């Protein structure tokens with residue numbers, strides 16, 4: 003019985019992973035296809051990478067997207083960390099319900115709604131105070147910060163909830179004022195979460211099509227917008243090449259980061275085990 | 287400050303220092319307020335306020351201008367007339383078969399997709415929890431990895447698989463199972479695949495977090511008391527993972543209902559989903575008031591599931 | 606201290622008695638680590654058998670193999686004559702009370718207790734009757750509708766006990782059942798456990814850290830160390846005749862002396878202790894060789910402490926000064942330092958009021974220690 007159930011789990015797992023990864027693998031394989039028709043194999047070639055690198059539009063879109071992503075990640079990490087701190091460590095305060103609602107709603111809010119509402123806000127603001135005078139990099143960044151900070155806040159909340167409040171209590175017991183407790187204890191605890199949050203906000207921004215298309219103005223084309231305008235008419239081998247580069251870059255970064263984190267955790271587990279064995283030995 | 291004074295600092299300077307010092311002390315004592323205020327007002331301005339504007343514009347009349355809607359000030363004139371104009375856009379939505387059908391279809395598609403995600407994601411989450419620690423970390427990483435890679439490109443990948451002359455059709459023809467390509471791209475089927483593919487990690491992760499917390503002794507206790515594995519699953523595991531099921535389902539259902547990219551790229555013009563209609567209404571037809579009304583109605587449809595999600599989210603952080 | 610079995614017969618002493626649980630050559634390895642090492646054990650019907658030992662010595666692992674949650678790497682387990690190798694936990698005539706209680710958090714007390722009977726398809730009215738009866742026995746009738754998180758630690762523990770007992774298993778396994786209780790509740794529950802056992806005739810196998818608990822509850826105790834049994838016996842045997850230094854130290858406290866056998870008679874032996882100019886005389890034979898190095902244990906309460914020297918010098922006598930006194934209320938522990946620096950612990954009842962004029966033992970007093978020839982025990986290793 004036990005064994006039968008685990009074969010079931012095993013096959014579902016294999017199917018699920020195949021489902022998740024085969025499309026990506028095929029995407030990569032076809033980027034090395036000579037043929038212009040994506041699904042028809044015409045021999046190995048890196049021709050489409052050449053086409054890609056020669057395109058000025060792609061470079062411009064990439065640079066714009068990277069700029070937005072970096073700014074977004076930085077601000078979203080700051081705001082999201084503050085929000086996460088407030089929600090986990092400050093107990094009850096006035097407006098907490100509204101606050102936590104505004105933090106978790108962007109996670110599930112359909113992008114079309116967020117995009118539309120932000121655009122209408124920018125237009126109204128422009129009518130009222132003349133800002134923002136034109137839509138583009140600033141408006142996209144603001145829009146991205148708004149939904150990315152929610153993700154950062156969730157990461158920070160999880161990290162804070164997982165650590166013992168007693169560390170902070172101990173610090174204040176030893177005479178640290180609340181502000182010092184935050185800088186000495188809380189922020190170092192949060193550092194890994196903030197790094198993860200920054201990276202997530204960065205990729206979320208690099209990934210966003212819908213909201214950016216709403217709040218962008220003429221001339222400001224982000225990379226996803228460029229990709230979208232090309233693929234909506236069908237398969238394009240140069241997009242396969244672009245996809246391969248993006249997926250491999252991010253994939254390798256994530257795998258390395260994950261591996262480093264794993265190694266660190268394993269090291270810590272080992273140290274703890276050693277320490278436990280030593281104490282036991284001393285007792286007996 | 288001690289050493290500075292000894293170095294012969296003027297009285298004036300000391301005063302400035304003590305002001306700054308007082309200010310820093312005050313800042314420190316207020317730091318909690320500041321910590322809350324910055325993200326709070328940001329979200330108030332850029333997240334909540336826009337909804338008020340959407341609501342306002344959904345009540346306006348469409349005109350050909352830039353921006354293409356009547357300004358708010360006109361509302362104040364003539365009460366009766368205004369009210370008729372006010373709900374025009376909503377009445378238009380309700381009366382037009384097209385919109386009603388699109389809403390229902392969106393809910394149907396995202397509902398079925400959520401179910402499919404659950405059917406695939408639940409056993410996967412369970413398998414990850416049951417795996418040995420080393421395997422567990424690898425599997426988790428594999429589930430999380432797609433989060434980091436471009437959503438748009440992953441949807442695009444399915445275009446290559448599902449197209450008439452795409453990989454799957456080529457494979458089937460080569461195997462001799464079919465003679466003519468099957469139409470898969472630009473159909474509802476493709477949209478289901480796309481949603482399940484894109485959103486299944488959102489189902490797996492909350493379920494995993496939920497199951498990971500369950501004490502394995504509970505399963506053993508059930509077995510000890512005579513429950514076979516299936517009964518144990520039905521009486522212990524399943525009831526205790528309901529919070530994870532709900533959280534995962536809402537994380538899939540709500541955004542999927544308003545999805546734009548998937549129906550647009552994989553469904554083409556053949557699949558009616560409200561996100562795509564809204565986008566087109568806005569960007570192609572330039573009917574902003576109707577687009578706003580569509581958004582408001584979608585929000586009303588989704589507000590209940592969002593509140594349920596919010597409730598579970600807040601309960602989780604309180605634990 | 607040991608408790609009498611109903612039929613006034615200690616089955617483990619009866620030749621050819623059939624054990625209820627028969628563990629034969631059972632080993633359990635996790636990777637390269639051996640948690641349980643080639644263990645043999647017979648447990649008889651109606652016993653309250655305790656497993657005692659330091660942390661990580663394999664008690665829980667052994668229990669989990671009996672319950673069926675771990676498969677032995679080698680060896681067999683037979684319960685009531687049936688080989689359990691291929692029997693899954695949910696078909697074994699055994700129930701377990703978990704170290705963490707493992708109460709189902711989404712069910713009421715009533716549903717928790719009824720769970721096992723429902724799985725057996727017992728009739729509804731019958732379930733209700735037995736749940737009522739069981740909850741009455743553990744005095745939780747008024748808590749039926751509560752969820753586990755609304756109960757105190759002691760109440761939870763009683764729910765876990767009721768849930769494990771309701772199926773009237775042949776064997777009940779308890780993993781540190783009283784670990785979470787305070788001393789008073791613990792003593793009370795110990796007696797409750799013994800009552801329940803008397804009433805239902807269930808065989809108990811109990812894991813515990815607490816040697817006092819093991820002494821009070823058990824018919825027999827097995828002392829474990831590093832995956833194997835060091836000694837199995839009744840509480841009296843274990844306490845009065847520990848076979849090894851580990852057992853002597855683990856159960857109660859003992860003064861350990863290292864010496865050389867100088868006389869080896871059929872009914873007595875004499876030992877000269879290293880560094881102390883005294884001879885130990887033991888009035889029972891032991892399987893030792895002349896001139897062999899051996900260990901002897903003397904329990905602190907068997908030693909008589911006095912300020913007046915013994916009438917005539919002889920064996921089993923020591924002289925020293927009081928180094929420290931531990932006042933325990935009803936008695937005191939004196940730490941007496943010998944001429945060679947060795948410390949000997951002695952306990953004595955406080956028959957006179959402590960530190961009153963009549964109570965004459967004080968710090969730095971010179972004292973004489975002595976004990977009866979039957980009091981010392983020869984240890985194997």
Ligand SMILES: Nc1ncnc2c1ncn2[C@@H]1O[C@H](COP(=O)(O)OP(=O)(O)OP(=O)(O)O)[C@@H](O)[C@H]1O
Pocket residue numbers: 635638640658659660661662663664665666667814
């Ligand atoms: N699943 C497992 N995988 C690997 N090692 C295990 C496993 N379960 C137990 N062990 C190891 O086996 C040894 C015995 O464990 P066990 O739980 O039986 O100890 P115990 O006697 O019950 O200790 P305690 O009194 O602390 O409960 C320990 O060293 C433990 O680390």
Ligand SMILES: [Mg+2]
Pocket residue numbers: 664665666704780
């Ligand atoms: Mg244990």
